[in-house]
Amino acid sequence: xxxxxxxxxxxxxxxxxxxxxxxxxxxxxxxxxPFNSERGVPPEVLANxxxxxxxxxxxxxxxxNYIWDIITKFDFGPxxxxxxRTVNDIIAQGFPVTFTYGTWSFVVAVVVGxxxxxxxxxxxxxWLDYIAVGISIGAQVLPNFVLAPILVLIFTLGLHWxxxxxxxxxxxxxxxxxxxxxxxxxxxxxxxxxxxxxxxxLHSNFIxxxxxxxxxxxxxxxxHAFKPSLLPVISYLAPAFVGMITGSVxxxxxxxxxxxxxxxxxxxxxxxxxxxxxxxxxxxxxTIVFNMLADILYAWIDPKIRL
Amino acid sequence: xKHTLIRTSAYALGVASIALFxxxxxxxxxxxxxxxxxxxxxxxxxxxxxxAIDPQLSETVDAAGVERDLFEGLFNQDAEGNLVPxxxxxxxxxxxxxxxxxxxxxxxxxxxxxxxxxxxxxxAWKRLADPATGSPYQWYVTIMGLKNxxxxxxxxxxxxxxxxxxxxxxxLEVTLEQPTPYFTKTTVNASTFPVPKWVIDEYGxxxxxxxxxxGNGAYILTEHVPNERLVRxxxxxxxxxxxxxxxxxxxxxxxxxNIALARWKxxxxxxxxxxxxxxxxxxxxxxxxxxxxxxxxxxYYWYNETDTGPEALKDVRVRQALSYAVDRNxxxxxxxxxxQFPAYTFTPAATAGFTPPSVPFGEMTQAERxxxxxxxxAAAGYGADNPLAFDLNYNTxxxxxxIATVIAxxxxxxxxxxxxxxxxxxQTYFSELRNGNxxxxxxxxxxxxxxxxxxxxxxxxxxxxxxxxYSNAEVDALMAEAKTMEDPNANYEKVExxxxxxxxxxxxYHYATSFMIDPGLAQSWPLGNVEQNWYSxxxxxxxx
Numbered sequence: 001x002x003x004x005x006x007x008x009x010x011x012x013x014x015x016x017x018x019x020x021x022x023x024x025x026x027x028x029x030x031x032x033x034p035f036n037s038e039r040g041v042p043p044e045v046l047a048n049x050x051x052x053x054x055x056x057x058x059x060x061x062x063x064x065n066y067i068w069d070i071i072t073k074f075d076f077g078p079x080x081x082x083x084x085r086t087v088n089d090i091i092a093q094g095f096p097v098t099f100t101y102g103t104w105s106f107v108v109a110v111v112v113g114x115x116x117x118x119x120x121x122x123x124x125x126x127w128l129d130y131i132a133v134g135i136s137i138g139a140q141v142l143p144n145f146v147l148a149p150i151l152v153l154i155f156t157l158g159l160h161w162x163x164x165x166x167x168x169x170x171x172x173x174x175x176x177x178x179x180x181x182x183x184x185x186x187x188x189x190x191x192x193x194x195x196x197x198x199x200x201x202l203h204s205n206f207i208x209x210x211x212x213x214x215x216x217x218x219x220x221x222x223x224h225a226f227k228p229s230l231l232p233v234i235s236y237l238a239p240a241f242v243g244m245i246t247g248s249v250x251x252x253x254x255x256x257x258x259x260x261x262x263x264x265x266x267x268x269x270x271x272x273x274x275x276x277x278x279x280x281x282x283x284x285x286x287t288i289v290f291n292m293l294a295d296i297l298y299a300w301i302d303p304k305i306r307l
Numbered sequence: 308x309k310h311t312l313i314r315t316s317a318y319a320l321g322v323a324s325i326a327l328f329x330x331x332x333x334x335x336x337x338x339x340x341x342x343x344x345x346x347x348x349x350x351x352x353x354x355x356x357x358x359a360i361d362p363q364l365s366e367t368v369d370a371a372g373v374e375r376d377l378f379e380g381l382f383n384q385d386a387e388g389n390l391v392p393x394x395x396x397x398x399x400x401x402x403x404x405x406x407x408x409x410x411x412x413x414x415x416x417x418x419x420x421x422x423x424x425x426x427x428x429x430x431a432w433k434r435l436a437d438p439a440t441g442s443p444y445q446w447y448v449t450i451m452g453l454k455n456x457x458x459x460x461x462x463x464x465x466x467x468x469x470x471x472x473x474x475x476x477x478x479l480e481v482t483l484e485q486p487t488p489y490f491t492k493t494t495v496n497a498s499t500f501p502v503p504k505w506v507i508d509e510y511g512x513x514x515x516x517x518x519x520x521x522g523n524g525a526y527i528l529t530e531h532v533p534n535e536r537l538v539r540x541x542x543x544x545x546x547x548x549x550x551x552x553x554x555x556x557x558x559x560x561x562x563x564x565n566i567a568l569a570r571w572k573x574x575x576x577x578x579x580x581x582x583x584x585x586x587x588x589x590x591x592x593x594x595x596x597x598x599x600x601x602x603x604x605x606x607y608y609w610y611n612e613t614d615t616g617p618e619a620l621k622d623v624r625v626r627q628a629l630s631y632a633v634d635r636n637x638x639x640x641x642x643x644x645x646x647q648f649p650a651y652t653f654t655p656a657a658t659a660g661f662t663p664p665s666v667p668f669g670e671m672t673q674a675e676r677x678x679x680x681x682x683x684x685a686a687a688g689y690g691a692d693n694p695l696a697f698d699l700n701y702n703t704x705x706x707x708x709x710i711a712t713v714i715a716x717x718x719x720x721x722x723x724x725x726x727x728x729x730x731x732x733x734q735t736y737f738s739e740l741r742n743g744n745x746x747x748x749x750x751x752x753x754x755x756x757x758x759x760x761x762x763x764x765x766x767x768x769x770x771x772x773x774x775x776x777y778s779n780a781e782v783d784a785l786m787a788e789a790k791t792m793e794d795p796n797a798n799y800e801k802v803e804x805x806x807x808x809x810x811x812x813x814x815x816y817h818y819a820t821s822f823m824i825d826p827g828l829a830q831s832w833p834l835g836n837v838e839q840n841w842y843s844x845x846x847x848x849x850x851x
Contacts, residue, residue, distance in 0.1 A: 032734030035443060037366070038751060040741055042771045044461040045445045052441030083359040083443075084512040085533070093533050152566065156573045164570040165561060167535050253562040258534035262562060266355065271734045 004299055005292075012288045017067075019284045020277070024063050027273055034080035034271045053080050053274075066277065076281075077274035081267070087278035090263065095282070097167055098247030098259035101175050105183035105244045106237075113187040114233065117194025121229075122221055124199060132191065139188035144181045148254035151177045165256040178255045182248050186240050193236055198229040231301060238294030242286045334525075334550040335831060335847040336386075344827055344850040348555040349843060352567040352579040356534045356560055360515045362500040363435045366443040369558070371497040376539050376556060376843045377522040378500035381409055381428070381479075382491060384840045386833035388659060388757055390491060394423055394501070394523070395479075404486035405454075411477040416544045417503055419521045425473035427501035427523075432471045435498055438462045444498040446771075450755055451499070452487035486791045489758040495840060496755065525551050525844035534560055539843070552847040568823065577825040578832075583706045586645040586821045595826040599646030600834040601657035604753035604818035605762060606710075607650070608699075609775035610811060615743040616775075617697050619687070625695065626810040628683035629747075631668055631676040632721045633714055638816055642709050645821035650814035652803045654762045657817065657837040661759040664800040666807035677721050684722050696725040697746035702736035707749055710815065740774050750774065753818070757838055759799040760789060766806055777811030827851055 035041055035049045050056045054065065069075040076087035113136075120132035155177065156164040168174045201207060202225055210220045247261030260279060267275035337343060353372075359365040362374050375383075381395035394415045399408040415423035434440050436448045436459045448456040454470025470482035483490060493499065503514075503521045510519045517528045525548065526539035537558045541548060559576055561567040567579040581589055581597065590597040610620045610629075619625050635649030651669030654661060668676060689695040699715055701707040711728050718724035726747070731739065740748050752772070754761035764770055767786050768778040785802050789795035806812070820839055824832055827848040833841050 030735070032736075032738035036734050036737040036741070037443075038737065040737075040771050040774070041443065042446050042449075044457075045443070048438040048445065048460070048462070049441050049443065052439070078512075081358055082356065082533070083364040083441075084361055084515050085359075086512075090533070149566070149569070152569050157569055160573070164573050164575055165566060166559065166575075167532070252534075254566050256535060256559065256561045256566075258532060258560070263534065269732055269734065 001299070005296060008292045008295060012292060015288055016281070016284055020067065020281060021063065023280045023284075024066070024277060025059070027268075027271075027276055028059055030271065032271055034273060036271070053078065055273075066274075070281075076278035079272055079275045081270045081272040081275065087274050090275055091260070091278055091282060094247075094258060094260040094263050097170070097257050098252075098261060099245045100170050101178045101182060101251070101257065101259070102241075102245035102247060104175060104179045105186065106241050108179060109183040109186035109190055109240070109244075110237065112183075113190025114194050114230075116187075116191040118198055118221070118226070118229075120191070120195045121198035121202060124202075132195070136188040136191040136195075139184045140192070142184065143250075144185065144248065145250045145254070147184060148177070148181045148250060151180060152254070165254070167255075167257045167259075178251045178257055181254070182244060182251050186244065189236065189240070190233060193233050194229065197232045198225060201225045201229040227301070231298070234297055234301070235294060238290040239287065242283070242290045246283050246286060334547045335552040335845050337552065337847050338830070341830075342850040343552065344848040347553050347848050348557070349553050349578075349828060349846060349848070350557045350559060350576050352561045352570070352576045353558045354560075354564075355562060357537065360520070360528065360531070360537070362497045362502055363431060363440060363442050363444065365497065372841070373528075373537060373539065373558065374497040374500060375524065375840065376526040377520070377524040377528055378497070378502070379415070379423075379524045379545075380497075380500045381494040383842060384495050384833075384836055384838070386845065387835040388833075388837055388840070390495065393495075394428075395494075398491070405483045407481040407483070407490065408474070409479040409481065411479060412546060413477055414546045415523060416546065417521050417523050418527045418542050418544050419503070419506075420544060421503070421505075421521075422476065423501060423523045424476040425479035426476070427503065428479050428499075429471050429473045430504045431501045432499065433466045433469055434502065436460050436469050437466055442498070447493070447496060447498045447755070451493045452483045452485065452490060454482040454484050456484065488793070488795065489756055489760065492756040492758060525842070526556065536560065545844075547844070551844040553843045556843040571823050577828055579823050581645055581821040581823060583709075584642065584644050589823060593823065595829060596823050597821070598824060598829060598832065598834060599819050599821040600839075601646075601648065601655065601837050602753070602818040602820045602839060603655055603657055603757060603761075603837040604751060605650055605653055605655055606647075606749070606751045606815045606818065607653065608714075608813040608815065609740075609745075609748050609750050610777075610813075611743060611745050611747070611775055612778075612811065613743050613776045617746050619689065619695050620697070620746065622687050623809060624683040624687040625689065627668070627808075628680040628687070628722060629718060629724070630810050630813040631671075631680035631683070632717050633813055633815065634673050634717060635816060636673070637713060637717075638710055642713060643706070643816065646819035648817040648819070650817050651807065653766070653806060653812065653814055654759045654799065654803060655817035655837075658754070658759050658762070659757040659837075661796055661799055663759075664803050666804060668807060680722060684724075689722075689724075691723055694723050694725055696727070698729045699726040700729045700731060700736065700739065700745045700748040702731055702733045702749070711749065714815075743774075743776070747813075748774070750812075751818075754838065760786065760795070763799055763802050766802070766811055775811050777806075777809070779805060779809060781805060 035046055054062060079085050079087055079090055116132045116136060120129040123129050152164050155162040162173050162176055166174055207220060207225055210224050247259040249261040249265045252259045252262030264279045353369040357370040358367050359370060360373055362378055379393045381393055382390040383393040385391045394411050395409040396412050397410050411425055417423060435442050445460050448460055455464050455468045458464035459466060459469045472480045474480050506521045507514045513519060517531050520528050525542055525545045527542045529540045530538035540555045564580055564582045570576050571579045610626050612621055639647040639649050651666050652663040654663045656663055699711050701711045715726040715728055718726050739745055763786060765772045766777055766782055768783050782802050782805055785798040789798040828846060830849055831846045
């Protein structure tokens with residue numbers, strides 16, 4: 001097991017370095033720059049700005065300096081758009097927001113999704129199955145950019161129950177609509193995966209044997225069928241969790257949460273190189289780490305994986 | 308010998324306004340008999356996070372709005388856009404009109420209790436010009452016409468050679484490169500606001516955090532959650548705090564304008580912009596809240612007249628024909644519907660002290676313009692057997708797309724022209740525009756100050772904003788001469804006439820600002836200020 005973990009870490013580090021290099025060159029290959037705007041900046045002013053942010057250096061030198069500052073000082077550099085803020089500041093402010101509503105969304109999606117999936121599978125072809133499948137298909141086909149304004153229409157303008165946006169330090173009830181909007185489609189996927197996996201397990205030989213032994217239904221489901229039916233769900237959960245805690249541009253834009261999703265897109269469109277790199281690295285690290293954790297978890301559940 | 312403007316225009320700026328303040332109970336001019344609401348807070352929507360709350364480092368309109376609350380420059384503007392005293396009470400002007408001596412308000416104070424001095428202005432202006440600052444607004448020093456501005460910003464001269472000097476704590480001397488009649492108007496721009504050197508020296512870039520920031524404006528920054536909200540509350544040290552009404556202004560960052568409108572309807576914000584095309588509906592539903600007013604901005608298309616542009620667009624007949632065939636009324640009345648004005652000149656009619664001349668093609672009916680356009684295209688050799696084709700570039704925006712689609716359709720049906728719409732995301736678009744990689748491209752310009760040259764300077768050969776690379780020696784000479792004229796309007800009119808003939812651009816419409824505002828605040832909103840330079844200190848909320 002330890003060898004397996006070491007091997008996965010050994011792969012993760014060069015993966016991250018390749019990610020940084022490719023992102024860096026792709027980003028600089030895009031036309032325009034952080035100081036382009038409707039109003040053309042005079043060449044001498046542009047030269048001063050480029051010099052201030054080191055953009056007058058050869059690309060390879062910029063990349064080296066960037067990686068060196070991260071390794072030696074954990075410094076992701078100054079933002080080129082938000083002039084008085086560093087990328088470290090921006091991530092330190094935005095990430096806790098997305099992490100909070102992302103984690104809650106994850107919990108909601110897993111609890112509701114797994115419950116719906118199990119209920120549907122256990123009551124296969126019953127009205128409960130049809131309702132669960134109906135809910136999950138409905139949630140799956142309703143994109144969050146449609147769901148978000150519907151939520152505002154119902155809960156803000158119609159019922160006056162919830163604020164139409166803002167984060168307010170994450171205090172109740174501000175995160176409610178962001179959590180619903182973000183978790184819905186993940187919940188639907190989890191429900192569908194759980195249902196089909198559970199159905200497959202329930203039709204397998206060992207379950208038939210358990211039933212033949214006369215074990216009670218609940219014991220068969222929870223003791224024998226539940227754990228193996230979660231395997232496909234777990235492999236889905238790692239990228240889903242990263243997707244949720246790194247935020248969603250739709251949720252951030254519609255609910256003005258101040259989270260990372262909107263920042264990531266805005267930094268790309270405004271060519272805020274340092275912010276875009278910082279967020280890319282953060283997302284990269286999270287994706288690699290959680291995929292690694294999923295692999296380790298998988299290996300722990302199913303020893304065949306380690307072979 | 309110096310000519311004291313206190314006796315002339317400075318009286319209008321200084322003494323008259325001071326008398327007005329003296330008579331009024333408030334800086335906010337609350338009408339007699341009006342009852343103020345108990346709640347005097349103001350919450351407004353802004354599109355995105357502020358690039359900085361540092362007068363010399365920010366460049367966005369929203370940031371400037373906050374900075375007008377937190378800092379105060381030499382002059383402010385009133386509800387009509389006229390200059391009124393800020394930190395400066397008056398000024399003297401030298402006989403050669405290049406040296407301004409400003410007399411500063413002795414009672415002006417920073418929020419930490421230090422007096423506001425001429426040295427604070429000298430420091431701020433040098434900070435703006437300093438290449439080491441890396442200000443995106445560094446070029447504004449040149450717009451102001453400060454002596455040696457170009458050389459200092461390029462790093463070819465030391466900062467001390469910049470034409471600004473504190474004579475004593477309350478006397479600021481400004482030397483210009485040449486007489487610039489609109490110079491005082493440039494001092495309402497946020498990039499010219501004083502900043503506290505001692506705070507910047509102590510905290511560096513962190514000086515604008517709420518726990519550190521020191522300002523000299525009517526409000527102090529009390530909360531800033533990036534990407535979510537920014538709150539400023541009354542500054543008791545402000546010299547006119549006793550006459551200020553609004554106690555707290557909050558800017559909420561709401562990226563989507565339709566969501567912002569929903570939150571306005573829910574009562575969460577007092578002011579938000581009207582999404583494109585929704586003004587008529589909202590006006591009928593909320594007549595007291597849906598407001599629209601002219602803005603000092605023009606929407607237009609550039610023709611690329613360089614070698615990288617199509618040969619056809621170098622033919623003035625083609626440029627005229629394409630411009631004539633654009634039915635501006637369709638765009639303002641059926642697409643935008645927010646009170647915008649059809650444009651036939653570059654300078655908007657809202658510009659102070661200048662009435663754009665009637666240009667011949669603006670006087671025609673659209674049917675006449677269409678007829679003339681067909682004649683011009685035929686004379687230039689384009690028609691059904693030799694159709695003209697080119698790209699029409701615009702940056703991503705639903706409104707830009709709608710306008711481009713309609714204009715391309717007008718060209719197609721009236722002139723048989725095939726304009727291919729090319730949509731690009733903003734940074735790519737502006738890069739291609741600056742590099743001359745376009746045929747026809749959309750653009751927009753808002754005045755840096757309220758005077759016609761802020762528009763007409765764009766068509767000078769040497770203008771950095773002349774993206775079409777239009778060049779006319781007569782225009783250059785007229786604009787150069789206008790810089791030193793007592794009354795340059797005749798030159799501006801002539802330039803408008805020339806560009807209506809040469810047609811380097813297609814003026815499409817002049818902007819209007821249309822927004823929803825709480826009816827209690829509507830009365831105090833400065834609709835007459837075409838630059839939309841508003842100050843929280845001048846607002847008030849009437850009881851419902």
